[in-house]
Amino acid sequence: MLENAKNYFAPMHTAEHILNQTMQRMFNCERSFNNHIEKKKSKCDYHFDRLITSQEIAELSSRVNQTIALNLSVSEELISYDEASAIYDLSKLQQSDNQTIRVIKIGDYDRCVCSGEHVTNTNEIGLFTITSVTYENNVLRIRFKLA
Ligand SMILES: [Zn+2]
Secondary structure (H helix, E strand, C coil), X not given: CECCCCCCXXXXXXXXXXXXXXXXXXXXXXXXXXXXXXXXXXXXXEECCCCCCHXXXXXXXXXXXXXXXXXXXXXXXXXXXXXHHHHCCCCCCCCCCCCEEEEEEECCCEEEECCCXXXXXXXXXXXXXXXXXXXXXXXXXXEEEEC
């Protein structure tokens, strides 16, 4: 549930949140443990046990696009470290005194701790397309772009 604290291209990075949540819902897997987000193309890596089928790829992108099409508002919520640690895995964060945790919510679809930049509504994301999926060493890599 923890995203890297980088200043990503906001539409791509927000699509990544939706992709992660959709992966969790479809396959009951963890959010991507490694990713590379760029304006033209991005990739997310998941700990996984197999390559997903072309039918699953189609369903995954369809679900992501259906979520984007709901025009969900993207909002932030600031909560205390103690409150956040009860809900989220904060092991990748460095704790400091009186730290406030920023939670990004995409409608009621997704919530995660993140300090990156996001769009304010999913209608700014565009069409999500999976360009390729590969599987190696227990890692499923999904490459995608926006149009
Ligand atoms: Zn984020």
